[in-house]
Amino acid sequence: MSASSHTLAAAVAGARFADIAEQYAPDAVLESYVTGRRETAEGAQAIARAWPGAVGRGEVVRSQRTDLPGAVELDLQRAAASGPVRRVHRFELADGLVRRHVVYPAKPKEDPVLPEGCPAGVAPGTVRELVHDGLSGANLFRAELETGEPVVIKHIRPADDWMARATADPGREGLLYVEGVYDALPAAIGSAVIGAEAVDDGWVLLMRDLTADRRALLDSADPRSWERMLAAVHEMHEVLRGRPPSAALCSVSDRLRLFSPVRPFVEARGSDTLPKMLTTNWECFAEHGPADLVHEVFRLADDPSGLLAALAGSAPFTVLHGDFRPQNLALSPAGVTALDWGLACYGPPELEFVWFLSNTAWGEDQERDDLEAAWTRISGTARTSRAADLAVVYHAVMGEISFLLTESRNQVAGFARPAPATARWWLRRLDRALDRLGSLEPRRAELTAGV
Incomplete structure (x- = not known):
């Protein structure tokens, strides 16, 4: 049968x-x-x-x-x-x-119930569930404005969101709207948020419904589109370089620990999908990664102070979207619209690019080589710069290489999975980065600071 x-x-x-x-x-x-x-x-x-x-x-x-x-x-x-x-x-x-x-x-879904009258302008009786594959704890709903325009509503409750807890998020996406950070973005890139209201348990965001544009972008998988995205986010980095415009931005330290080996234990009582899978990812990396790289990554995961200190001195910091990848983007002739600013942080632009590269180019080596070359043209920074090498190490310590290695070996057939070449490329890239960087041991002055 x-x-x-x-x-x-x-x-x-x-x-x-x-x-x-x-x-x-x-x-x-x-x-x-x-x-x-x-x-x-x-x-x-x-x-x-x-x-x-x-x-x-x-x-x-x-x-x-x-x-x-x-x-x-x-x-x-x-x-x-x-x-x-x-x-x-x-x-x-x-x-x-x-x-x-x-x-x-997986975290249980909830009925589409929002605080009465919130957000303003939504037509009564139009709020309904939005099916999505997000891995945080936010709730998303579809609705229509009184004008008939389709919108998406996002209910952010930091206390119930494991990513928010991990990154000290007070309601980052809502605060960035209220504080005018989205308004300061250059014309090439924008946010989908068109309204934000603080409520007792967090924030309710009103966003443009970009479902169709996002689906068309993901279906196309066109590297030329990827370069347009990188050019847009580079412009944002240039415009917002300097003093952080909001205290709500995530720190690079908190973001580094988001997928750490201890996260499954911190979230052991929760039901969210990703924390439950992290132990397997790290075990796969420990078993199948080269022994010297495994040792160094786990050493830095245990004490990342030297890595973070080196990162702080590697390049000028700017605002980063924090989760910049095609799944969170929509593309139109007018430019790029970025969704899900919940991990927006303040750090060197190379972190943004390495995250984009590891979440986008899942095919053969030429894809990744071409994107690195494109970023070099767009940003004017060498792919072998100290900041670029530190960004590769940072994401290895964050758990991105362990994720790619696990997905390439264990993902169920029929679902998106990296080609076997993907993890091998990243392991080679990590090896070269560590060779060029030398020791990332924290200096004695850093260890004793504040004691």
């Missing part, structure tokens, strides 16, 4: 493994990240024993199914005795059978 998305969805919703046991290949593997560690079961009998813990119990109150070539994704939320529980299931199919079944925890 061949596996179908319909029968898989029905069985998972009803928590009945027996209904689809024969649809699993004899050597099928169940991987669960529910506890924060990668736990596996192989074969029908072992999967049957692990099924209750991975699937969960309770009535399904929300569900979404996505069919992909050779894969199925089920997003289910249950009303459990302890409260709502949401899990995302990814099935990899081959020859009509389930080969892999991966289960991720």
Whole structure:
């Protein structure tokens, strides 16, 4: 009997493994990240024993199914005795059978309920859920203004957002709007935020609905578009270089620790997806990365003071978007519009470029080489500059190379994954950067400062 998305969805919703046991290949593997560690079961009998813990119990109150070539994704939320529980299931199919079944925890979705009359100008009764793949704790909704214009509403609650907690975020996106930082952006780049109101538990943002523009951009995957994005953000860096325009900006120190090896333990009681997967990422890096690079990255993760001190002296600081990648951008003839400024920070521009490069060029080496050359032309900085090398090391310590290595090896077929060449390119780039930089040990004066 061949596996179908319909029968898989029905069985998972009803928590009945027996209904689809024969649809699993004899050597099928169940991987669960529910506890924060990668736990596996192989074969029908072992999967049957692990099924209750991975699937969960309770009535399904929300569900979404996505069919992909050779894969199925089920997003289910249950009303459990302890409260709502949401899990995302990814099935990899081959020859009509389930080969892999991966289960991720996820933060439960909430009904589209906002403070009465907030935000102003929204037509009553038009607020509804917006399906998205964001990994922070913010809630997003669709709505229409009284004029009929479609908008997106973002409810930011820093206390309930793991990224906000990790980066000391007081409601960064709302404060940047109120303080006029978005208004100071050059014409080549803008923010989608058109209104922000402080509420008891955080902020409510009103944003232009750029869904169609974003989808068209992601579907095109045109390197010429990537260069337009880099040119726009470089102009922003130049215009906002100097004194930080807002105290709400994230520090490079907090951003460095966002995906640290200890984050899963800090967020152990939460249900957010990404913190639950970080341990696996770091374990994969430790197991498969070159021993000398693994040692240096973990040493700097344990004590990044020397790296941060070197970064502070490497290049003039400016405002960075902080999560500048195509998934957060829309492109039009008028320029680039950037969404999700929740990680906006103050640091050297090279951090922005390395983040963009690692989240964009997932193909062969030529893509990354071409983008590095493009950034050199646009910014006027050499790809082997000290600031560029420090940015590569920074993102390795942040966990970006461990993520790319893990995704290239373990991502379910049918979903976006980096080519195997991607992680190898970054490991070579990291090795060269560390060779050129030399010691990043903190100086004695730095260790004793403030004691």
